[in-house]
Amino acid sequence: MSRVRRFSLAPDAEVDQFLTGLGQRTTLEAEPTEVVERTIYDTFDWRLHNDGSVIERQVRDGEAIVVWRSLRTGDTLARFAGDEGPRLATDLEPGPATERLAAILDMRALIALSTVNTRRTTMRQLDDEHKTIARVIADEVVDPGDHPLRSVIQVVPLRGYDDEARELTDLLDAQVVLTPDAEDLMVAALRRDGFAPGDYTSKLRMRLDPDQGGADVYLVVLRALFAAMLANEPGTRDDLDSEFLHDFRVAVRRTRSVLGEANHVLPADVLDTFRSGFKWLGQATGPTRDLDVFLLDTADFAKELPGERRPDLAAFSSFLATRQAEAHAALVADLDRDRYAALVDGWARFLDDPPTPTAEEPDGSRPAPQVAAHRIAKAHRRLIKLGRRIDDGSEPERLHDLRKDAKRLRYLLECFGSLFPSDEIAPIVKDLKGVQDVLGTYQDCQVQAGQLEQFAQDMLDHRNVPASAVMVIGLLVEQLDRRGASARAGFHDRFEAFDRTAVRHAVHRLDPDHPHHAGGAGDGDGDGDGDGDGDGDGDPSATDDPHPRSPLEPDHPEEPTP
């Protein structure tokens, strides 16, 4: 498929003059020039940018439309009604384009980022059938302000007319006033306004230095997690979409997990203070997340219900939405409390100016790979020991405990993986993930089924809802029970795949003191694996935080992909 070519016009050149000159060299038919106010949208984690497309709301002569276009080909992918700025894919009119867009956006909201007023001139190159074979589009910024953007001239080819577009591009390539390989004007506007497209991802992207000491590396990890937490706080407060709170909670849980593994690395009094602070924060964010998950699940569940039962589910969704709004208001109140401000301020101060490790924290000055490898090996040993004790008669609590141990190991691998060669970490994570998936699904189904039954009772007791709306919850509970049972049945196979010599050796090879040690530092991709996730939530030590990820959304794990 042909690609669009973009050129930027020299600041001292005039668009009209340039187009007039171009028109003397080749036959182009001009469409009327229009002034368009364009606002670019993307999700917080740049899903459209990563997809190579752009959504913009265009207002011309008071009429607004939303245009989704490809940055690669310049093609318009879809147009939507634009009376209001787009937000969620589910708000757009249903159709094939909306489905494609929803596959990219998922639950993330579109956020208006930058607005530019442009004067646009489109010129069409026609063949002898009067058919458009290429378009030249000139966009000039009106009211450039303090940070002017250079005008952009694009050659947008039409499929099947590559040779013709190439001739036109060659002609533009030869113009001294043009610089090739310019950015899309709206992407340039983003940069002008201080955005860095693609800069946020919920994945942990750290490059840890294996020559550093334990404390330094722990601090690098904790700073990255704190940055992720703060980045998601405004969106969490505004409830722009459910992923802000999700990513906020993931950062909190990972922080708690790292603090849980920081004895003899960081000062004990610091650990006491902040373990308790982040535990409170984890609990404060739990109820809203639970309801977010139920709301997301209910939308999926609706697709499986026969049409005549959907209104019943709608009543339940509406009940959930009300509860979610209440829970979110309580969460915002918690974030407004002095306790939260003190936690954030104190944590920032500690991370900015941490004390040098003393004799009380011997692991703080030991080489980081050694510290991490020992803790990974210890977590692995514990998981194997307890996992081997599980049989068909084991109480659910034993599996729940094992889930925490699996998480503990997973977080260590995620946070410290880049200290090691990725090919050593990947096989451990791959099989660990298999174990976590079944354990997570099993527990989440159990917890969620219990919560649903409470909701049903609450709806009957306090809210004026028809009994049929409560009955539909019964169907949801049945579905959860089936999934939970199926997950438990799959535990042994998954655990056996993890409890094998190759994984054990991979764990041993991480330890610089171990005879199996591989040697050499990691590739530093920061995640150590590159798998999906599905490991669920919760700090391994967070026994009091029973907020599960969704077992009904296997493709949307609670944790982001590391």
Added chain:
Amino acid sequence: MKVLAAYNIKGGVGKTATAVNLAHLAAAGGARVLVWDLDPQGAASFYFRVKPKVKGGSRGLVTGKRDLDAAIKGTDHDNLDLVPADFSYRNMDLELDATKKPTRRLAQLIRPLERNYDYVFLDCPPSISLVSESVFEAADALVVPIIPTPLSVRTFDQLETFLDETDWRRAPRVVGFFSMVDGRKKLHADLIAEVGRSHPEIVTPTIPAAIDVERMGTHRAPVTAFAPKSRAAKAYRELWSAISDRIA
């Protein structure tokens, strides 16, 4: 991806206008749409101003020497592409006949485009031939324009009988509609009402015999594009709504 074939054994019933306008409406609704102009007369290509020329011609495609993908041309409308006609398509029957399993050939050519398009519209030449049998194997639905005359209805019945009596790997669904309807003629109204009762596969919306449809040849564009508020465009929108519901 759904493959819809605008088809009738008879010529001059509005097949090309159907393919062109419905394809344009589907694309305007956000779908990614391809029209393949299989008629060597090239009327759909003419309406989209695309030269009726395909490198390698019918033989190149049928023998597999050329991919259908390479023949695709962008039209002047968003999300709407065209594989143009080629005069060599008049020999497509013979070329198909020389291949193994000729009736599966068009489906094989279209299948690689599965991920790129939501709808493929085939604008078919009239008559029953190996080309049309290959169309029947490729299509999810045949969209059949019927002129409200007893002879046209008889032809429609013949088509359905032929489809019923032949052993297809996967028979297409048939969706008929009345085309070139003259609202002033009582004969048309009576026949539409009567046939509609006995043929549930015929959808209710009808396309009028409108001057705007004829003007497509002057404008060389879908009527839904150059006269979106016209009676004909409104009729095509209602028809597309009914057909897309039927095939969903």
